[in-house]
Amino acid sequence: MSKVIFSSWAGKVVDNRGLHPDEYASVEDLGFPLQYNGHRVRAFMSWNGLVVADDKVDTVDMAHTYLKEVQKLSCGECSVGYLGIKIMLDILARVAKGKGGDGDIELLHWLGAGIKENAKCDFCPSAVTPVLDTLNYYKEEYIKPIAGRKRRAKSTYMTRVTAPCMEACPAHQDVPGYIELIRNRRYKEALELIRKTNCLPQLTGRACVAFCEGNCTRNEIDSPLAIRALKRFAAEYGTEGSSESSLKKVRGKPKVAIIGAGPAGLAASYNLALMGYKVTIFDELSARGGMALVGIPAYRLPKDILEREVDVIRQLGVEIKLNTKLGRDITLERLFSEGFKAIFIATGAHLGREFDIENWREGYTGLIDGVKFLRDVNLGKKLEAKERVIIIGGGNVAIDCARTCLRLGFKDVTIVYRRSRVEMPGREEEVEAAEKEGVRIHFLATPVRVLTEGDKVIGAECIRMELGEADASGRRRPIPVKGSEFVLPANMIISAIGEAPDLSFFAGKPIETTEQGTIKVAPLSYQTSRLEIFSGGDCVTGPATIIEAIAAGNRAARSVDQYLTSGKIVLSEEDTKGRLTHDISLSRQRGGGVIAKSLRQSPEQLPPSDRVLSFDEVEKCLTAEAAVREAERCLRCYRVMLLAVAREG
Amino acid sequence: MSKVLPGNATGGSQRRVKLMVRLTIDNQIVDAEEGSTILDAASKIGIYIPTLCYHESLTPGGSCRLCVVEIIANGTSGLITACTCLVETGLEVRTNSERVVKSRRLAVELLLAQHPHSDRLQELTKKMGIDKPSFTLKEQECILCELCVRTCREIVGVGAINFIAQGIDRDINEPSIEVSPVKCIGCDSCAYICPTNAITVEDVGDTRILTTPDGKLEFKLKKCSTCGKYWAPEKQLDYIIKKADLASDAFDNCPNCRD
Numbered sequence: 089m090s091k092v093i094f095s096s097w098a099g100k101v102v103d104n105r106g107l108h109p110d111e112y113a114s115v116e117d118l119g120f121p122l123q124y125n126g127h128r129v130r131a132f133m134s135w136n137g138l139v140v141a142d143d144k145v146d147t148v149d150m151a152h153t154y155l156k157e158v159q160k161l162s163c164g165e166c167s168v169g170y171l172g173i174k175i176m177l178d179i180l181a182r183v184a185k186g187k188g189g190d191g192d193i194e195l196l197h198w199l200g201a202g203i204k205e206n207a208k209c210d211f212c213p214s215a216v217t218p219v220l221d222t223l224n225y226y227k228e229e230y231i232k233p234i235a236g237r238k239r240r241a242k243s244t245y246m247t248r249v250t251a252p253c254m255e256a257c258p259a260h261q262d263v264p265g266y267i268e269l270i271r272n273r274r275y276k277e278a279l280e281l282i283r284k285t286n287c288l289p290q291l292t293g294r295a296c297v298a299f300c301e302g303n304c305t306r307n308e309i310d311s312p313l314a315i316r317a318l319k320r321f322a323a324e325y326g327t328e329g330s331s332e333s334s335l336k337k338v339r340g341k342p343k344v345a346i347i348g349a350g351p352a353g354l355a356a357s358y359n360l361a362l363m364g365y366k367v368t369i370f371d372e373l374s375a376r377g378g379m380a381l382v383g384i385p386a387y388r389l390p391k392d393i394l395e396r397e398v399d400v401i402r403q404l405g406v407e408i409k410l411n412t413k414l415g416r417d418i419t420l421e422r423l424f425s426e427g428f429k430a431i432f433i434a435t436g437a438h439l440g441r442e443f444d445i446e447n448w449r450e451g452y453t454g455l456i457d458g459v460k461f462l463r464d465v466n467l468g469k470k471l472e473a474k475e476r477v478i479i480i481g482g483g484n485v486a487i488d489c490a491r492t493c494l495r496l497g498f499k500d501v502t503i504v505y506r507r508s509r510v511e512m513p514g515r516e517e518e519v520e521a522a523e524k525e526g527v528r529i530h531f532l533a534t535p536v537r538v539l540t541e542g543d544k545v546i547g548a549e550c551i552r553m554e555l556g557e558a559d560a561s562g563r564r565r566p567i568p569v570k571g572s573e574f575v576l577p578a579n580m581i582i583s584a585i586g587e588a589p590d591l592s593f594f595a596g597k598p599i600e601t602t603e604q605g606t607i608k609v610a611p612l613s614y615q616t617s618r619l620e621i622f623s624g625g626d627c628v629t630g631p632a633t634i635i636e637a638i639a640a641g642n643r644a645a646r647s648v649d650q651y652l653t654s655g656k657i658v659l660s661e662e663d664t665k666g667r668l669t670h671d672i673s674l675s676r677q678r679g680g681g682v683i684a685k686s687l688r689q690s691p692e693q694l695p696p697s698d699r700v701l702s703f704d705e706v707e708k709c710l711t712a713e714a715a716v717r718e719a720e721r722c723l724r725c726y727r728v729m730l731l732a733v734a735r736e737g
Numbered sequence: 738m739s740k741v742l743p744g745n746a747t748g749g750s751q752r753r754v755k756l757m758v759r760l761t762i763d764n765q766i767v768d769a770e771e772g773s774t775i776l777d778a779a780s781k782i783g784i785y786i787p788t789l790c791y792h793e794s795l796t797p798g799g800s801c802r803l804c805v806v807e808i809i810a811n812g813t814s815g816l817i818t819a820c821t822c823l824v825e826t827g828l829e830v831r832t833n834s835e836r837v838v839k840s841r842r843l844a845v846e847l848l849l850a851q852h853p854h855s856d857r858l859q860e861l862t863k864k865m866g867i868d869k870p871s872f873t874l875k876e877q878e879c880i881l882c883e884l885c886v887r888t889c890r891e892i893v894g895v896g897a898i899n900f901i902a903q904g905i906d907r908d909i910n911e912p913s914i915e916v917s918p919v920k921c922i923g924c925d926s927c928a929y930i931c932p933t934n935a936i937t938v939e940d941v942g943d944t945r946i947l948t949t950p951d952g953k954l955e956f957k958l959k960k961c962s963t964c965g966k967y968w969a970p971e972k973q974l975d976y977i978i979k980k981a982d983l984a985s986d987a988f989d990n991c992p993n994c995r996d
Contacts, residue, residue, distance in 0.1 A: 163902035164881050164912025168802045171847040175872045195871065202843035205816040205836075206805050249905055265904045272900045273890075682808065682815030684822050726905075 096137035096221040103225070105143065127733035130243060134729040135214035138221045145732050147226040148233060149242055151219045152180040154730040157247050158215035161726050163268065169212030172203040176219065188234035196223055210305060210683070210723035243732035251725045253315065256303035258639035261285045263300050263315055264724045270318055271719035279326025282319060286638055287358035288351060290397045291380055293320025294389050294707070297515060297633050305725045310685040314710070314718050317691050321715040338364035339405070342429040342652060345370065347414050350378020351634045352434035352625025354401055355641025356648070361404035363649050368428070369406060372413035374467065379436045379626065380634060382463040383485070385492050386703040391466075415593025420621065430620045430648045433607060434641065435593075437626035438463070441586035443480070447538035448583075454545035455538065458485040458584030465492055473497035474579035478548055480504050480535060481584035482512040487519060489582045490527040494700045501527050502576065506534040506553050506566040521706065524696040532566065536573070538581060547577040589627040599623075606630055613657045614644035622648055689718040760828040769824040776804055776819040779832060786832050787841065787861055789848070789932060790882035791820045795891055798883045802844040803861070807831040816840055846870040851880050855933040879914065879935035879950040885927035886914060895976070897921035898949075916951045923947055923956030923970035943967050961991035968992075 091112060095102040104112040123129065130142035133154045140147070155177050164170040176199050179192050200220040204213045223230065253263040262281060269278035282289045296316050304312035341364040346353045349371035357367045375381055377394040402408065412418055414435070423431055440457025448455060454474070458481065465471060473496045479489045482505035493501045503522075505512060508531050512519060523529065532555075535548035552572035555564035588605055600608040600617035607623040609616050614624045624640030626632055643663075650657045692708040699706050710718065756771045762779050769778035774797070779786050790801040797820035804819040809829040816836065831837060842865065849858050850870040855878070862868075883900060890896045897920035903909045923945050928938040936949045945956040958967035959974055968991040978987055 161903055161905065162912075163904070165883070165900065165902060166800050166802055167848055167851070167880060167882075168844050170881070170912065171851060171874065172843070174874065175847070175850070178872075198839070198843060202840050206802050206818075206840045206844060208799050208802070208818075262905050265907070268902055268904060272902060273896060274899060274901075682817045684817060 092139060092141055093143050094138070094140040094225065096218070096225060097139055098136050101225070124246065124731055124733060127244075127246070127731075129731055130734050131732040132729065133218045133732075135217060135727045138218045138225075142732075142734070145243055146184075146229070147222045148180065148184050148229045150245075150730065150732055151222045152177070152184045153245050154728065155180060155215065155219060157249075157728050157730060158212075161249065161728065162212055162215070163209075163724065166208035166212075168203055169207035169209070172199050172207070173212060173215065175199060176203075176216070180219075183230055183233050186233040188230070190234070192234065193223065193227070193230055210725045214725070214727065244734070246731045246733055248729045248731075250727050250729070252303040252305055252727075253300035253313075253725070256299040258299070258633075258636045259285045259642060260639075261300075264722055264726055266322055267313065267315070267318055267719045267722040268724065270322055270715055271722070273716065275322055275325040276327075278322040282322055282326075285642060286319075286635070287355055287401065288380075288397055288634070288638060289319055289323035290393050291351070291389065292316070292634055292638070293323045294393070295380070295384050296635050299633075299635070305723050306721065309683050311688040313722055314688055314690065317689075317707075317710050318715060318718060320691075321710045321712075324709050325712065325715075338362065339366075341365040343368065343427050344648060344652075345423045345428040345431045346434065347371075347431065348378055348434035348436060348625070348627075349373070349376045349398070349408055349410075350434060350436050350625060350637065351380050352436075352637035352641040352644075353378065353432065354398065355638040356432045356434065356624070356645045357406045357641075358401050358404065359642055359645030360648060361401070361406050363645070365649070365652075367406045369408045370412040370414065370418055371408065371410055372416075374411055376408055376410070378434075379438065382438075382466045383459065383488070385462065385466065385488050385495075387491065387495065387699065387706050388488075390705050413593070415595065420598055424620075429652055430622065432614075432641075432644055432648060433616075433621065433623040433627060434625040434637070435589060435591075435627045437587040437589045437631045439588045439590040440583060441588055443583035443585060445536055445538065447540055450540075451543075452538065452540050452545050453543055454578075454580040456580070456582055458489045458582050459587050461489055461582050462492065465496070471496055473499075476500040476502075476578045477580040477582065478502050478504055478535070478576055478578040479582045479584055481586070482507065482514055483584060483586070484514045484518060485587065486582075486584035487514045487522050487527075489584050491518075491522050491525060493582075494525055494527065495703055498580075502578075503527060503529045504533050504535060504548075504550060504576070505529060505531055507555065507563060508532055511555075511563040521696075525700050526696075530576070533574075534566070534568070535576075535581070536568075539575065545578060545581055547575055548581055549573055549575055587626075587631040589630070591627070604630060610657075612643070612659055612663050613647045614640060615647055615651070615657060619651065622651075683723065686721050688721070689714040758824045758826050760824050760826065760830065762830040763832055771824070773824055774820055775806060775808075775817075775822045775824060775828075775830055778824050779806075779819060779830070784832055786819050787845070787864070788820065789857070789861065790884055792884060792887075792930065795884070795887045797821050798887060800881065800883050801848065803841060803848075805837055805840050805844065807834045807837050841865070842867065846872065848880050850874040851877055852933050855880075857932045877950075878933050880933055881912060881914070882932060883914075884930045884932065885936055888926050888930045893922070893924055893926050894980070895920055895922055895924075898927060914950060916947075916949050916954065918954055921947070921954055922973040922976045923954065924973045940967065945970050959988060961994055962989045963994035964991060966991055966993075 092102060093104050131145040132139040133150055159173050159177060162170050162173050176196060179196055182188050183192055200216045203216045207213050251264050254260050266278040266281045286292055293316060298316040300315045301312040306312050343366045344360050346357050346367060346369045349369045353369055357369055360367050376398045381394055438459055440459045477493050477498045479486050486503055490501050490503050532553045533550045534553060535550045537549040538545055539547040539549055552569045553566035554569055556567045557565055559565040591601060599621055602608050607628050609623050609628050614622045616623050622644045624644045625637035647657050691710045694706050757768045758771050759768050762784055765782055767778050767782055776786055787803045789803050790798050799818045799821045802818060805816050806819045807814055808817055845862055849862050850872040851874050852858060886898045886900055889898045897917045899915050901909055901915050902912050925938040928936045939946045943958050945958055947954045956970035956972055959969055959971045960967055974988040
């Protein structure tokens with residue numbers, strides 16, 4: 089939008105009106121699209137101002153249309169916001185029709201200021217900001233219609249609603265929506281709303297990384313909403329007194345095969361089943377849940393929880409065949425010949441990355457990779473506790489391994505990580521919990537050689553590291569310090585330095601893969617080089633998060649449906665909408681009211697000394713009282729965006 | 738900030754001492770208990786701040802916005818509701834600045850526009866020198882103050898009244914309250930607390946009729962086994978018997994006929 093005629097975005101006013109286009113003052117790149125879904129953007133109005141690129145746009149009509157969209161989300165929990173917007177709309181409607189009165193501009197100013205300063209949450213104030221901008225900077229547009237002059241031709245509009253939390257979530261869940269339902273004690277409806285974009289609320293309510301919380305507006309005020317805990321609350325309280333099978337069953341569409349019963353595969357199967365497809369999931373493991381099952385220890389996710397969650401999906405008619413491995417028990421070709429019309433591959437990243445130090449691959453007892461270790465424990469394999477264990481790595485797998493070792497009875501559990509605490513990729517709260525439970529973390533060190541005696545491991549020779557320049561990941565690169573070698577005794581060493589997809593089932597390369605050893609798909613549609621095969625989750629992205637896998641499963645299900653229905657995949661407005669807000673900061677609006685600080689409600693936790701005695705779940709569910717109190721902290725930062733567009737390119 | 742002081746020698750337990758917080762309201766210095774609100778502190782020194790959705794026995798809701806005040810702290814000022822804002826040391830509060838008066842006037846005029854015939858609202862606006870609202874709205878008795886919602890939850894303990902709010906793709910024309918006929922025990926606390934008579938109650942013969950914005954609900958009344966008077970909804974009495982673990986015949990007689 090280099091040719092911006094006017095902008096009040098974020099309070100920075102750029103006014104080029106009356107100048108020849110050649111004389112337009114330069115406008116910083118505001119991150120607004122010139123094109124949106126094939127349309128030329130003429131003007132943009134949202135919570136932080138007004139941007140005009142075409143001086144023929146009717147700003148009064150735009151303000152009126154914008155406020156109409158805003159009203160749909162105005163909750164009614166405070167009279168100033170709800171009634172104020174209602175009356176502003178009445179006034180704008182008559183002004184836009186040329187029937188306004190002399191006092192109308194004054195009334196609009198009074199209403200706007202009152203809403204901005206005295207509404208209860210963050211939503212209605214944000215809603216009036218751009219309207220006040222039109223009053224302040226396009227006053228003549230108001231006076232003309234009030235004086236009864238002819239109005240301009242109306243624009244074509246497009247709207248989009250988002251919120252900082254929704255935008256941060258890969259699955260774009262309506263977070264303020266379900267929090268509001270919890271606040272109003274409508275737990276069942278809250279759960280139903282969550283399920284629309286996330287079919288695994290029990291799982292994500294416990295083990296999601298919660299990007300939403302990182303982007304919560306309250307970060308700038310006190311502390312973010314406990315969104316993950318609220319989701320778990322809705323998942324637990326929303327099913328009370330109702331049967332989960334109330335979901336509508338539709339039948340009559342073709343057979344679709346899904347490889348992998350993890351989050352991506354489950355999300356795809358859930359959506360496809362709801363659309364009427366006959367879905368069969370094949371999984372090589374002996375239990376359902378994929379990486380969520382074998383990668384997450386029971387103290388974070390009790391095993392029966394996942395089983396119950398998968399049951400809801402099975403009730404939709406989804407069949408799950410376990411102990412069935414692609415490439416061993418089934419092949420892609422055989423699935424097609426058995427009548428499956430499309431296949432979604434979601435096999436995860438279950439292969440521990442090779443650790444390349446002296447003696448690692450020589451077959452000594454006591455060396456294991458982290459994912460395999462967790463898988464063994466989670467599938468119930470008996471493991472003998474040792475005296476001392478070293479875990480190498482700083483991610484969540486390393487932390488999970490360490491906390492699991494404590495619970496298995498290992499006496500001395502040490503994590504060795506080559507960078508410092510700030511660079512540690514593991515979730516901060518997990519790292520803290522591990523330390524509280526007794527895990528030691530050795531920062532700025534890495535093993536260089538496994539020390540052995542006979543066929544057994546007796547320790548690791550390590551070297552100290554220091555941090556150099558930032559590398560491609562943006563983190564400072566660890567550099568070994570010469571002559572700083574030291575020995576850590578150990579009976580077992582777990583390597584948790586990363587995971588990769590196991591694509592060994594792809595004999596003969598039926599579909600294209602990437603140099604990184606992942607499956608290649610078309611962006612947004614998840615379609616592979618073979619059009620009737622789709623893929624998503626960790627096997628496409630490399631090790632990522634549960635919610636990214638769910639988002640991929642959701643979208644891939646739509647792709648499968650589109651492909652099987654029409655033979656081609658159309659990127660909908662829903663897909664491209666995301667790009668609109670990608671570059672625009674959704675952080676706090678300018679000049680809102682004062683927001684009182686309030687204490688974040690935390691779920692009860694087992695005391696660290698009790699935790700290590702068993703695999704019992706560490707974190708409890710929020711109580712109803714705490715959940716409602718927490719939900720009351722939500723500032724409801726919905727952001728409505730209105731674009732005036734022209735059809736030509 | 739609260740401090741934890743060591744307990745006395747004999748008890749050994751720790752005692753939490755409420756600290757006092759010093760702030761200024763309308764240029765008067767006030768010492769208020771930590772954890773109390775600006776509204777509490779102002780009323781202690783006799784400063785009147787209008788309220789509508791506030792009730793001392795209920796959690797503040799902040800929905801009517803009438804108790805708006807201006808606060809100045811750390812060099813910035815802003816408006817906030819006195820019923821929800823906790824006192825803080827050094828806080829400067831203005832309950833009647835021009836900014837406050839303008840904002841409060843808007844809040845009350847909006848409510849009056851919603852329900853121009855409410856005695857309570859007329860009384861409030863008269864005090865503020867307002868005859869009639871600057872706007873017109875379709876008249877509606879329920880002004881969504883949520884007093885009934887909070888009373889039913891917090892005092893009665895039933896939670897039969899809930900709020901329906903708007904949201905993305907939620908097909909709701911207007912926000913409103915919803916009364917669950919299953920949960921409601923017909924106790925009439927909501928009608929008692931309602932400031933605008935949007936909820937009313939009437940006993941006709943053996944039936945109690947509760948009229949709410951969400952519709953009419955009927956409850957069978959219990960007959961006193963001695964005097965024969967219909968005196969309370971059976972559902973309410975059953976609720977009390979269950980909650981207080983009383984004998985099933987505890988309410989066979991009305992209060993007048995009990996020994």
